[in-house]
Amino acid sequence: MRQRGIAAVLSTLFMGLGQLYNRQYIKGLLFAAIEVSALIWLMPNIGKALWGVYTLGEKTQGFQKVGKLNVRVEGDHSIYLLISGLITLFVLAIFILIYIMTIRDAYRTGKSREAGIAIPSFQETLAYVTDKKFPLLMLSVPIIGVLFLTVMPIVFMIMLAFTNYAAPNNIPPKSLVDWVGFDTFANLVTLKTWSATFIGVATWTIIWAIIATVTTYIGGILVALLIESKGVYFKKMWRTIFILPYAIPQLISLLVMRNLFNGQFGPINQYLGYFGLGKLPWLTDPFWAKVTVIMVNMWIGIPVSMVLILGILTAIPKDMYEAAEVDGATSFQKFRIITMPFILFSTVPILITQFAGNINNFSVIFLLTNGDPVNGDYQYAGSTDLLVTWLYKLTLNNSQFNMSSAIGIVIFLIVASFSIWNYRRSRSFKEEDMIQ
Amino acid sequence: MSNNMRSAVILTLKYVVLIVLAVSAIYPALWIVLSSFRPGASLFSERLIPETFTLVHYKELFNNPSFQYGQWYLNTLKIATLTMIFSTILITLSMYALSRFRFRGRQSILTAMLVLGMFPGFMSMIAIFILLLQLNLLDTHAALILVYSAGSVLGGFVVKGFFDTIPRSLDEAARIDGATHLQVFVKIMLPLSKPMLTYVALTSFTGAWIDFIFARLVLRTKENWTLAVGMWDLVNSFQNSNFTLFAAGAVLIALPITLLFFFLQRFLVQGMMSGASKG
Numbered sequence: 001m002r003q004r005g006i007a008a009v010l011s012t013l014f015m016g017l018g019q020l021y022n023r024q025y026i027k028g029l030l031f032a033a034i035e036v037s038a039l040i041w042l043m044p045n046i047g048k049a050l051w052g053v054y055t056l057g058e059k060t061q062g063f064q065k066v067g068k069l070n071v072r073v074e075g076d077h078s079i080y081l082l083i084s085g086l087i088t089l090f091v092l093a094i095f096i097l098i099y100i101m102t103i104r105d106a107y108r109t110g111k112s113r114e115a116g117i118a119i120p121s122f123q124e125t126l127a128y129v130t131d132k133k134f135p136l137l138m139l140s141v142p143i144i145g146v147l148f149l150t151v152m153p154i155v156f157m158i159m160l161a162f163t164n165y166a167a168p169n170n171i172p173p174k175s176l177v178d179w180v181g182f183d184t185f186a187n188l189v190t191l192k193t194w195s196a197t198f199i200g201v202a203t204w205t206i207i208w209a210i211i212a213t214v215t216t217y218i219g220g221i222l223v224a225l226l227i228e229s230k231g232v233y234f235k236k237m238w239r240t241i242f243i244l245p246y247a248i249p250q251l252i253s254l255l256v257m258r259n260l261f262n263g264q265f266g267p268i269n270q271y272l273g274y275f276g277l278g279k280l281p282w283l284t285d286p287f288w289a290k291v292t293v294i295m296v297n298m299w300i301g302i303p304v305s306m307v308l309i310l311g312i313l314t315a316i317p318k319d320m321y322e323a324a325e326v327d328g329a330t331s332f333q334k335f336r337i338i339t340m341p342f343i344l345f346s347t348v349p350i351l352i353t354q355f356a357g358n359i360n361n362f363s364v365i366f367l368l369t370n371g372d373p374v375n376g377d378y379q380y381a382g383s384t385d386l387l388v389t390w391l392y393k394l395t396l397n398n399s400q401f402n403m404s405s406a407i408g409i410v411i412f413l414i415v416a417s418f419s420i421w422n423y424r425r426s427r428s429f430k431e432e433d434m435i436q
Numbered sequence: 437m438s439n440n441m442r443s444a445v446i447l448t449l450k451y452v453v454l455i456v457l458a459v460s461a462i463y464p465a466l467w468i469v470l471s472s473f474r475p476g477a478s479l480f481s482e483r484l485i486p487e488t489f490t491l492v493h494y495k496e497l498f499n500n501p502s503f504q505y506g507q508w509y510l511n512t513l514k515i516a517t518l519t520m521i522f523s524t525i526l527i528t529l530s531m532y533a534l535s536r537f538r539f540r541g542r543q544s545i546l547t548a549m550l551v552l553g554m555f556p557g558f559m560s561m562i563a564i565f566i567l568l569l570q571l572n573l574l575d576t577h578a579a580l581i582l583v584y585s586a587g588s589v590l591g592g593f594v595v596k597g598f599f600d601t602i603p604r605s606l607d608e609a610a611r612i613d614g615a616t617h618l619q620v621f622v623k624i625m626l627p628l629s630k631p632m633l634t635y636v637a638l639t640s641f642t643g644a645w646i647d648f649i650f651a652r653l654v655l656r657t658k659e660n661w662t663l664a665v666g667m668w669d670l671v672n673s674f675q676n677s678n679f680t681l682f683a684a685g686a687v688l689i690a691l692p693i694t695l696l697f698f699f700l701q702r703f704l705v706q707g708m709m710s711g712a713s714k715g
Contacts (some may be wrong), residue, residue, distance in 0.1 A: 078652055083566050136535035138546070144528045145586030148567070150552055153560030160562075231447045240698075241458045247697035248465060249644040251664055254692040256468045259679065260601040265480035267467060359555055361707060362649075388556050392649075395562060408559040415554045428479070 004110030011106035015099055018106025022113060026122040031102050038095045042088070049088035052081030056163070057176050076179035079165065085158060090152055094144075098308075161405035162184070171399060184228055184402045188410075194403070197390075198376040204290075205386045209358040212297045217351060219298055220305020222344060225335075226311055227306075239310065246303035254367035257296045258283070286383035289369050297364050301354075308350065310341055312360040316342050356415045362388045387411050437503055459607040470685035479679040493684035503666065504659055505685065511577065512645060512662040518581045519644040523588035524637045528629070531592045535599035536607065553590050558649060565653055584644050584656075598632040599625065634703035642693055663689050 003022075005364050011018030016031030057076025064073050109119060120128065129137060161184055164170045165177045227238050245253065260266050261282035269279040282292045316338065324334050371385035371393065380398045381390045387407055394404035403404060465486065472493055474486040497505040534542065563582060565574075573579040606628075607620045616622070617642065626633070645678050648664035661669075667689060670682055 011702065079566065080570070083563060084570065087567070131617065135537035135539050135542075138529045138533040142586070142589040143545075145526075145582075146552070146589060149564060149586040150560060150590065153563030154552070154555050156563040156679070157559045158680075203655055227448060229450065231443070232450060232454070238454055238458070242461055243701070244461050244465060244694075247694045248690050249642065249646045249693045251648060251667070252468075253687045255667070256464050256686060257683075258671075258682060259479055259682075260464055260467065263478060265478070267481075267484075271481075299464075303461075338645050356554070362556075362558075391556060395558070401562065405559070408556055412555050418549065419550065419554055421471065 002110070003113045004107050007106035007110035008103055011103040013103050018103065020104060021107045022119055024109065024119060024122070024125070027125060034098065036390055037093075042092060043096065045084075045088045046092065048081075049085035053078075053085035053089070056178060057081050057172075061173055062174055067314065075173060078163075079172050079174045082159065082177075086152055086156055086159075086327075087148070088148065094147075097365070108372065110301070157405045157408060159411055160401050163402055165401040166403060167399035180402075183263065184406045188403065188406055193379045197381050200375075200378060201381055203389055203391050204384070205359055208294070208386060209355055209361075210292075212301065212358045213295055213355045215294065215298050215352065216301030216305050217347075219302040220309050223302060223306045224309040224313060225339075226350055227310070242306055245299050245302050246307065250300060251367065252361050253300065254296070254363060258297075258368055261292055283369055284373050286373055286375065289384050293364060293368055296368055297361075300364070308347065312343055312346050313339070349422060353417060356418050356422075359386070359415055360388050360411065361386065362392070365389045396408070452698075468686055470684050472687050474680055474683075477678045477680050493680050494688070496681060497684055497688070502663075503670075505663075505666065506687075507659055508661050508663045508666045509688075511660065512664070515580050515584075515662060516641045519584040520637050520641040522581065522585035523640040524633060526585055526589055527595055527636055528594045528633065529621070530589055530639040531595040532599055532625060533591075535596045536604070549590055549593070557587075561650065561653060564650075568654060574654060576586055576654075576662065579654050580644070580651060580662075583650065584640070584647070588640050588643075595629075595632055595636060598629060600690070602628055602697055604678075631703040634700050636705065638696060639701055641687050641696075645693060646689075 007018040007021050009018075009436035010021050014032065015035035016028040016033075019025075019028030019031055022028075056078040059073075059075045061075035062073055063070045065071075113119060159293060162179055162181060163177050164180045164183070169175065170177050190199055204234055223242060226232070227235055227242075232238070259270055263269060263279060263281050266282070268282065272279060281288050283289050320338050321334055329337070365384055365386050366389050369382070369384045371389050373383050375381065375383045378385075380393055380400065385393070390413065391404045391407045391411070394400040394407070438556070470485055473489040473491070474481060475488060475490045475492070496567075497503055536547065568574045568579050573582075602625065606624055610620045610624055645662075646664050648668045651662045652665045652668065655665060663685075667682075667685055670685055
């Protein structure tokens, strides 16, 4: 057999053997050490992992008679089984990937030996990796972090949507959780209590996202144009003042707003009183709570768009306006023909990103109203709850884990369809290599 | 004449609108600052500017044994600073690799980043919670720093967009002169991307400074809390009964971030713009 074949077969038998055969001793020993430690860790875990993910545990917590005493016997904890099973499977996948790479490496080195090329020493290999494989080396740490702290949790939550993990009947360690297929999704659509809440909350989420995006965008344009318009002095001062809401952390400004709009003692109602007007139920009436949320969001969001649009305005070439003036254009015509297309052209991608962001705008709703006022027709949700805040409540307050995962998947589908469409049409995707 | 009149009216109108906007931009901040100096504890007050000023609420924050505000401040400072350092290093290095090199799997990584960013963040909370529990990392600051830094990479598109605009001929020239990739990165890319670095550092610092959702889940004992968690607790338990204390706490949390923001404003705007034009 030729050398490449022998090296590859040896590497398949045990990681590193092929490299040893190719007389790359340090590399070979390193790979062998990886395989040994992986085997020591994986061997006892792999069977349990597969069993755990497949069955989600079989033994319920219960009591057993030992002599005269009733002794509590620990059952299987389905959720821990699922997570540790997932982790084991992820590690296994990484291990298999490394395995395949070492076999390929042995094969290639064997091939170059046949061709009579000198085998690279360990130092040369290191130099090769830091030079030619530099990007992968740089990315390996973040990829592993993202794999275990983002991808694994998301896979876990997606799987939860297909179980019956929910209060009151299926909460470990007291009882087991089972796979139920698409039942959760079916319940979300067909069970009256769930579907009414879902449709109500989803509708408000979309309305909110549209209004929140449009108001802050148009508000930002108007404020920016006002500052930049003719005859306004102290432009820098106005700009600095209007940036203030952007500079204060949202956590603080929203909690402050919550007090400001307090129906009984808040200053806003106090001032309304001075003008002889009645108090308004800013946060306690379903309609007014929605108005308040949108107003506060404008306060927070307009400065951001203003900063963006001010930047774009300074980038518009001045000679365009001069040319328009020579042709006798009015200021409105100048705005319509030069300014607006310029702004639109450079901000449409941001607009769509903001829209997607507003669908998931957790903090404004959660900190300002906490989804309240309570809505009697809804299942665990209030009148201003968005899908995200509903998901949060379902998870942390009501232990409806399977339903919240199903809603999370729905949110993902909505946001993903907008974002992918946006990404594909954006210049940076099509012409990525042309800017450089 | 009438033309002059008209433009005078328009200009006055402009200034009126500007002043109204300025008042509404400043008022909430002014109100909370003044409230924090007001004697008494109630939310209701007859007047905006208190008759007498007092520092008693600030003192109480640090002296009252049930708050441990000083300890929280130190915790938050530690977590935010370390998160800032780690995520800035992670983001810039990985985005440099994604922007500068063409390798197999690059498009898939970019697409994966995009797709992962679309899941609601706390969908993963329960899983991370159990993971930290099994790793014995619950109630530690290391856990927070780890999760914040690892998560920050997904938001790196802005940085990649910025690196894309730096001409490639610069690093090619350095490569020909024999520089390694790391040297190119440290000596050429980093100095050129100061605004971007400031932007990334500031956003990750602020993110860690004010996050209370995840911090509340992970940090179980009171002396390990961060400011945001403590603040959230303060609001939930004292909002109506001790509003002025809340005001003092709010001012102390917001102040460093707001000052940082104004000092680094220029960089922030540049960072945001360079992300914007790329989509």
